């Protein structure tokens with residue numbers, strides 16, 4: 217009898233934890249990582265180490281939330297994880313390093329190109345770090361919005377981006393499931409624009425790491441309620457809608473972080489009911505997308521075999 221009572225108590229304790237995480241998990245990860253990264257920029261330790269610590273902790277926390285409060289029980293099945301999932305996930309960091317090396321170290325770091333790349337000189341370098349981060353995020357969002365929108369609307373860019381949209385389940389591990397050139401251009405667009413307006417490298421790194429964490433959250437299978445964040449961020453529901461086959465979301469929600477640019481251009485879409493976004497991915501009768509990494513590398517060059525109903 218005693219055992220029974222305590223097991224009922226444990227169960228309701230876990231349910232209590234679930235509802236707290238569901239309600240506050242999104243804001244806690246978002247604001248928590250922001251504050252630690254801010255401390256990393258201003259504090260006594262190397263930002264690189266702080267960033268790695270924050271990224272690894274976020275991965276563990278988001279994975280934990282996916283197990284504790286799955287959005288879809290049919291997603292997040294460990295047996296369905298493919299080799300391609302693992303390769304894309306592991307490729308994200310070296311691709312990010314490559315664009316930093318090419319744009320920041322080689323291009324902006326070389327004296328004769330520095331003035332060439334920094335075409336504007338009005339950046340408020342002395343403003344508060346968080347104010348600079350806010351400005352950076354707004355600017356990058358606008359350009360990433362257009363890059364992302366073009367990957368849907370320009371046919372030869374869609375050949376690459378369709379690989380990201382071949383996902384039929386969204387899980388944190390699949391947040392970097394992109395054709396390598398596509399993810400390179402996505403991140404490099406932001407870095408390039410920031411170098412043009414003369415943003416400090418520390419702020420660029422701060423923004424890149426934080427944007428990466430929001431990408432992990434937006435692709436996760438955690439059933440997080442974003443609440444008031446939904447009104448100004450391109451939060452999880454927006455991105456799930458963006459991946460859905462039937463909803464107009466696939467023609468909406470191109471922004472990375474804020475949803476202001478989507479609002480301005482009339483492409484914001486968030487359904488009232490966020491419990492089920494229907495089938496995700498590409499229309500099966502229109503695409504014959506391979507699922508191994510190497511075959512997917514050839515997709516843009518093999519388009520007539522991939523796109524069935526042309």
Ligand SMILES: [Zn+2]
Nearest residue numbers: 364368377458
């Ligand atoms: Zn897309």
Ligand SMILES: [Zn+2]
Nearest residue numbers: 380435455459
């Ligand atoms: Zn996505």
